[in-house]
Amino acid sequence: MNTTRILAIAAAATLAAGVASARDQIRIVGSSTVFPFTTAVAEQFGQATGNPIPVVESTGTGGGMKLFCAGVGAEFPDFTNASRRMKASEFTMCQENGVTDIVEMKVGFDGIVIANAMEGPTFTLTVGQIWTALAANGPKPMMWNEVDPALPATKIEVLGPPPSSGTRDSFEELAMEHGCKMAGGEDCGKTGMEIRQDGVYVESGENDNLIVSKLEANPNALGIFGFSYLDQNADRLKGASVDGEQPTFETIADGTYEISRSLYVYVKKAHVGVIPGMEEFLAEYLSPKASGEDGYLVDKGLIPLPEDAHEKQAEAVSALTPIEASALN
């Protein structure tokens, strides 16, 4: 009985102490695509400055925005990762909850690649063909050679991210919307970029490694994921060329490979100076040794901003210039 009582008191004391103390650790939420990069920066930042290592949670871009915009205070996160730009509606949500000053930091680029197993057929696609194969409002073919007779005569099977994913948002915007215009679909802005839901496109969760192993098991299937997974699995997968461009580090960096998006981190300015270490964390993220051309994030698969853009960005972010609603259409 005695030990139980001691345990109970100890538990109560720890609980009280924990809740009462203010937060001295940065909290970051958001996109699973930016997660690997932010975590790497978080760790380096902690090692180099001696600050507690920030807690980074992968909630998806949309989920992160919700948490981030919920309010100002120690119980709300300080940064959110995003694999697309903040939407105007999300900005409004932030404003309504008192999160008025938000600083935007562009981290770098990520290519969205379409790849299949080494032993599968080689695909050379155009965005128009991708749209024709995958559009909900398109002709809905079942075989690739129905899309174009010059494509392999295999079943269309594409494994990709679910709608909650920022990768999916970007893919719809970059490949589907553009492809819709190329292929001459109707109402490309809204319904035209929707992905069909008759089992041809298989939503495979946010776990890209799972897609990689599924592709290995099924050489005829194609998968959609971030470039870093193709980079790390070059012995198992080959990327499909899109509009004549292979997805490589160089083609994504110089923009010739079209399906690439920018990655962002948003900063809650009201927390800067309140939660310790936020400015140093930003400085670490923007430093050339992290997101610069030779930085350690490049080893992790990030495609860096061009040097002058990186410098300009570093200046704007370290001055903590908030974004305007008009900048987000």
Place this chain on the structure above:
Amino acid sequence: MSTLSAHHGSAAAAGKMRKRHFAQMRLQAYGIAALTLAGLALVALLWSVVGKAALVVTESYITLPVTITPDEVDPANLRAGNWEGLRKDALRDAFPEVTGRTARRALGDLTSGGSGYELRDRVMADPSLIGQTITFPFLASDDVDLYLKGVFGKPEPMAHSGTLTVTVKGDKAELSSTAEDFAVILPAIHARLNADADELRVQAGRQQRGIDVVTEDLAAATEASVKEDLQKRIDAYVAARDQLIARAEALEHSADLQDGLEKLSDADSSMLVRIGTGWVKITEVSANRAHGDILEPLPAAATRGDVPPADWTLLINDSPEITRRVNDAQGAWLQSLEDRGAVERVFNWRFLTSGNSREAELAGIWGAAVGSFWTMLVTFCIAFPIGVLSAVYLEEFAPKNRFTDFIEVNINNLAAVPSIVFGLLGLAVFLNVFGIPRSAPLAGGLVLALMTLPTIIIASRAAIRAVPPSIRDAALGLGASKLQTSFHHVIPLGMPGILTGTIIGMAQALGETAPLIMIGMVAFITGVPGGFTDPATALPVQVYLWSDFPERAFEAKTAAAICVLLLFLVIMNALAVFLRKRFERRW
């Protein structure tokens, strides 16, 4: 009597008997087959997990001398020292001849970025090291570790008999051998060229199919504008086809040339020539000549005269450079380091003792294990007393009426509710209403306690019900109160069953991921939690998190973490069996 025995001995009866025996045998066979199948599935599971996890058993170190100069490291502010620079300097000092940005970067990638901080910790512990040169074991980077373990293939020595003549031009070398030593790789190159050509021909064939299909459409079309579009498509197909065929022919032509120099692409096996400490990566090759890049400078003697067969080695790595995370130059440096005795592999304590990290070579499970411990402690402290007391009340005190029946049905239903639902409940109630911190073991423990409660209640009720009524009657008969009867007699006797149920419920909770994701315990946390409210992860969530990292080395880490989790589960279940065996009473 005689009619009966006549009946039993009849052919019909014997036939029925045979049929019954046969049915029994069939059932036995089914049982054995089912068990074998289950066994095989288990073996396959363990094989794949343990096989991958085996890579984590050791870790590699590269031991190098490093001079800790006061201008790199300020004794007043050790943390801000240029530790990363010192780490890279140590490698550059070992290979002073390496120049160029890309090559130096590749060299710097041999050791882990985290080893600079380990050097810092060493110096912080003993500041007198500043100004000295010490030999420090730098942790190898994850890719190098995998390479040393043979994941990316190893350069294998090939038989050769020729004497080598070497001409060095800048950083290129031209080699010629008196025997046809280099021919060993030619069949593979020719095969690759032919395979590439075949692939191009397949693609050209597809373009041809496009031409055929569209030509048919063209014949059927009537409108001028449609015809024009179709003709354009045909032209595009023809152009693409002709281009593909031309490329295929060029490759085939190149494969047919028997004496020319063939270019080695990074999709071919790597061919390396080693002369003493010098390394040449072959880029063009014919049967007895080869051109290549110098990775490590050749000894002066080699360029002055002929190199006899005993003094040089021909190495081939069958996995092409493009598929490896460690390139040939890095492989050559590692080989040189190994020859100097600078590379060693030791048991990987780090995996068991360190927290999470984004660098695969630094990542360990201790943080997650401690997080799991705190979570389980909260779960136990809440679920066990509430569960057992509810069971006692329901079995011993509660009236048997519709209301208690209703409660019983609900408890049974709760035990079958998918665990993610408890996560949603935790998110809505504990986090949003009560404001319990996100990612904390307290929140996780509460959620898992809710999940485990029905299991404990059901198991405890069964255990209490199994205590014979005579025990209760005897206690009551001797004047014990109902409360005394329950707490002094029924619960102690039911304890083995209660504990078994509890441990199995806890083991189930230990392996649970889905509800923890909902309440943020899936966050990236490198530290080891010190209490109930510190941010933490748990073991299964760590597995989930690692399985999504792109780095190859995390594959092995994931498998190893699964092994640790399985081990914990086996231990908990073994404990349950032990307790049951130890305290079980038979009446």
